[in-house]
Amino acid sequence: MSILDKVVAAVAPPESDEARAEARAKAQSAASAGDWLSMVLEHHRQIEDAFRAVKAATSAAARVSAQKELAVLLTGHSIAEEAVLYPALVAADEKAHATKAYTEQSAAKTQMGLLETIPPMTQDYLDKLEHIRGAVAHHVYEEEGTWFLELKEKVASAEQTRLSKRYEEEFSRYVGESSTKRPKALRSGRSLR
Numbered sequence: 556m557s558i559l560d561k562v563v564a565a566v567a568p569p570e571s572d573e574a575r576a577e578a579r580a581k582a583q584s585a586a587s588a589g590d591w592l593s594m595v596l597e598h599h600r601q602i603e604d605a606f607r608a609v610k611a612a613t614s615a616a617a618r619v620s621a622q623k624e625l626a627v628l629l630t631g632h633s634i635a636e637e638a639v640l641y642p643a644l645v646a647a648d649e650k651a652h653a654t655k656a657y658t659e660q661s662a663a664k665t666q667m668g669l670l671e672t673i674p675p676m677t678q679d680y681l682d683k684l685e686h687i688r689g690a691v692a693h694h695v696y697e698e699e700g701t702w703f704l705e706l707k708e709k710v711a712s713a714e715q716t717r718l719s720k721r722y723e724e725e726f727s728r729y730v731g732e733s734s735t736k737r738p739k740a741l742r743s744g745r746s747l748r
């Protein structure tokens with residue numbers, strides 16, 4: 556089993572729902588309005604909603620459409636983190652955490668690509684979707700509970716401002732709209748929140 560396979564091998568994240576809620580609350584209290592961390596937390600919530608929408612779809616067409624929305628959001632968010640926030644982790648002497656973050660997101664991208672090749676209304680599809688959802692949930696927990704708190708603590712205020720601008724720029728470049736608003740891919744008339 557390759558490293559990329561191992562990252563998504565466990566169905567359920569190892570931490571409890573309570574631990575994840577606690578990490579999110581802590582990260583939320585470290586964030587301020589409009590900063591990179593508040594944008595990241597909003598995108599994490601949107602990603603969770605998008606996973607739920609894929610699972611809940613009742614036809615193949617609806618599921619494929621929901622999967623595309625999830626993929627746009629996941630890719631736009633991960634590109635912004637990989638271009639802006641993980642380099643900042645390296646600069647803050649957290650290279651091991653940055654390496655783990657890049658590896659986990661590569662695994663998620665790989666598995667999302669493979670998901671497209673599975674018939675959408677099958678159990679195999681739902682099993683892979685759940686593997687990816689669990690791996691992403693664990694990754695989000697690591698970001699919110701540890702890695703991004705390190706960035707908030709270690710990075711000077713002027714650099715925090717630059718990170719916020721750059722995160723928004725990279726996310727918008729992919730998703731096509733300011734990250735403070737609902738991403739274009741999710742503006743299909745139905746509410747995912």
Ligand SMILES: [Fe+2]
Binds near residue numbers: 599636695
């Ligand atoms: Fe993230």
